[in-house]
Amino acid sequence: VAAGAAVAVVVAVGLAACGVSTTSVTEAEFTNELAIPPLAESTVNGGVRTFDLTAEKGSTEFPGQDGPTETWGFNGSFLGPTLRAERGEKVAVDVANDLDEATSVHWHGMHLPATMDGGPHQMIDPGQTWKPHWTIDQQASTLWYHPHPHGKTEDHVYKGLAGMVILDDDASADADLPDEYGVDDLPLIVQDKSFDDGELELSDDGAEPGMLGDTVMVNGTIGGVQEVTSEKVRLRLLNGSTARTYAFEFPDRSMDLIAGDGGLLDEPAEVDRLRLAPGERAEVVVGFTAGETVRMRSAEVDLGGVAVPATMGGHDSFDVLEFRAAETLTPAPEPAWSPSSHAGDDALVEAEAATTRKFELEEREINGERMDMSRIDEVAYVGDTEVWEVRSKQPIPHSFHIHDVQFEVLSVDGEAPPVEMSGRKDTIYLEPNRDYRLLMRFEDFADPTMPYMYHCHMLLHEDEGMMGQFVVIERGQEAEVGVPAGHDG
Ligand code: C2O
Ligand code: CU
Numbered sequence: 001v002a003a004g005a006a007v008a009v010v011v012a013v014g015l016a017a018c019g020v021s022t023t024s025v026t027e028a029e030f031t032n033e034l035a036i037p038p039l040a041e042s043t044v045n046g047g048v049r050t051f052d053l054t055a056e057k058g059s060t061e062f063p064g065q066d067g068p069t070e071t072w073g074f075n076g077s078f079l080g081p082t083l084r085a086e087r088g089e090k091v092a093v094d095v096a097n098d099l100d101e102a103t104s105v106h107w108h109g110m111h112l113p114a115t116m117d118g119g120p121h122q123m124i125d126p127g128q129t130w131k132p133h134w135t136i137d138q139q140a141s142t143l144w145y146h147p148h149p150h151g152k153t154e155d156h157v158y159k160g161l162a163g164m165v166i167l168d169d170d171a172s173a174d175a176d177l178p179d180e181y182g183v184d185d186l187p188l189i190v191q192d193k194s195f196d197d198g199e200l201e202l203s204d205d206g207a208e209p210g211m212l213g214d215t216v217m218v219n220g221t222i223g224g225v226q227e228v229t230s231e232k233v234r235l236r237l238l239n240g241s242t243a244r245t246y247a248f249e250f251p252d253r254s255m256d257l258i259a260g261d262g263g264l265l266d267e268p269a270e271v272d273r274l275r276l277a278p279g280e281r282a283e284v285v286v287g288f289t290a291g292e293t294v295r296m297r298s299a300e301v302d303l304g305g306v307a308v309p310a311t312m313g314g315h316d317s318f319d320v321l322e323f324r325a326a327e328t329l330t331p332a333p334e335p336a337w338s339p340s341s342h343a344g345d346d347a348l349v350e351a352e353a354a355t356t357r358k359f360e361l362e363e364r365e366i367n368g369e370r371m372d373m374s375r376i377d378e379v380a381y382v383g384d385t386e387v388w389e390v391r392s393k394q395p396i397p398h399s400f401h402i403h404d405v406q407f408e409v410l411s412v413d414g415e416a417p418p419v420e421m422s423g424r425k426d427t428i429y430l431e432p433n434r435d436y437r438l439l440m441r442f443e444d445f446a447d448p449t450m451p452y453m454y455h456c457h458m459l460l461h462e463d464e465g466m467m468g469q470f471v472v473i474e475r476g477q478e479a480e481v482g483v484p485a486g487h488d489g
Helices: 002-017 153-159 459-463
Strands: 042-045 048-060 069-074 083-086 090-097 106-108 133-135 141-146 163-168 185-196 199-201 215-218 224-230 232-239 246-249 255-260 263-271 273-276 281-287 293-298 318-330 353-362 378-381 385-392 398-402 408-412 427-430 435-441 452-456 467-473
Touching (some): 069 199, 083 090, 141 153, 141 232, 141 281, 153 459, 163 185, 163 232, 224 232, 273 281, 353 378, 353 398, 385 427, 398 435, 427 435, 452 459
Parallel strands (some): 048 090, 083 163, 353 385, 378 467
Antiparallel strands (some): 090 133, 106 141, 141 163, 185 199, 185 215, 246 273, 246 293, 255 281, 293 318, 385 435, 398 427, 398 452, 408 435
């Protein structure tokens, strides 16, 4: 026993010395009914659908933890309601800040004007209400919303400020996919947390890529159980964690991947395992058999055969959610897939790319610079197609996110991308030292004074400066961006 303990100490010290987190996930007891975030109420007036969100402090009692702990949420004590709208709809959100500090709310994956984007330039002071509005102009997809205050995003998201957005359109309605919210169409916000004496604790101990919690929750439920009443269930997976990457799988069955970040794939793809980095989403359809109980788990994350330090946000395997199928299940129709699932989105054509830009991520910097709210890093023109070449230039992965656009992945190290990357995306896991070529077009919303962001979605990295700003302008316009008073990060 003594010898074993000595070895364990040596290993722990060795890992700590490389700044690698040693936190592994504790297996939960799967006995708690999975919480389903409510669908947000809205009112329609003069053709505009308006939602209300209030960022507020609360307290939450998590099962298995000692007593309630302070958490933050939208319209409640933890997480927020699911916003749902249709393509073509005019939407508005009244976002009130009842916290003691400024925050912002970013619509992750949404194509909308930069002034409505909710990044670090659209701060909401305590007691204030911010009223963005826009027209939904993109395909059906699973997006999300979360704060984006420069330097504090990790803290605000970690405390519980996050929610899902579901966009619908005709093509997805015609696809005969499971679509009964909370029944056979499940929002799954997956996050890892740590507790210290029952209090939610954010501490990364200087580890890369940030804090890896020992407790995994889905929609705020630790050890969640979901009853299944139909043969096929659609899972809308959102990695809302600050640093952890997951590799979701079932022990005994594959999943049909139907959508990535930005909407339906050209055709469903059978996958055994699905890797999701912080910020990424995917929709899968999973089949169940009457009477069975099965758990979705997260396997050890495959970093693409690239040599990386031992624990990089996912070298750990654990169960995530239990499904219990009823004795009789509603039969599910075969999805009626139509190639028109991208209807209304013009194809992206690489040959039309006007500009190629390179982004190298290393040591909290992108192309050698840390985020500066008053510096414009890139200027793009309305209507232009561009190629962005992105690379993690160090032996750790990153999760690269671009605001405003949904891009296509052209290649990874010159090879065709894996099927998981085949749809439109806004966030991509960068395996270390590989080249990712992304194709996108800046459709509209010229604004020389307000930038969009691109950044690593591992939130510690983002907060510490791994972020840049781009403006979209018309040719002939000059970019000029100021820093809002009192919010210079
Ligand atoms: Cu989900 Cu710039 O963020
Ligand atoms: Cu990163």
